[in-house]
Amino acid sequence: MAENQNAGTNIPAEIAALSFEAALAQLQDLVKKLERGDNKLDEAISSYERGALLKQHCEAKLREAQMKVEKIVLGANGSVGTQPMDAD
Template sequence: MANPASAPSEPVSIADFEHSLDELEQLVARMEGGELSLDESLSSFERGIGLFRHCQQALDQAELRVRLLLDPDAPDTAEPFDPES
């Protein structure tokens, strides 16, 4: 399975966002359960950070689209999307 956070320049689909968010919620629940070893916790944390970044990218893209839709006559007033910020 490909890492969803590996290509920040590609648009994120709604299905990808929902899948990543669901997986992130499951990871958090497992980590909060306290039954993971230290290595498993670290791996889960690393995966969670990647999923969080993937979800944040999707939200940033959605925000930019909304800005452009709200003011189509002046799209230059919307701030450009920068996945690195």
């Protein structure tokens, strides 16, 4: 199921399975390591590539959350409800 929300973006399943918070934490760790500059070139390139995938995943999770929030509606009697999210 997690792979479907990232369909077409080539996000590996192990990244797609991460929560937003876990992916963001990994991304922050990668950035800190890259900023220190103590990686070998190949490691830095791999870290950058993984960071780009983590960034895409985080952005997708944020868009998904935004769509859910936008679907919260106010009912005629003043009650708050939700409408099903259109995935298209």
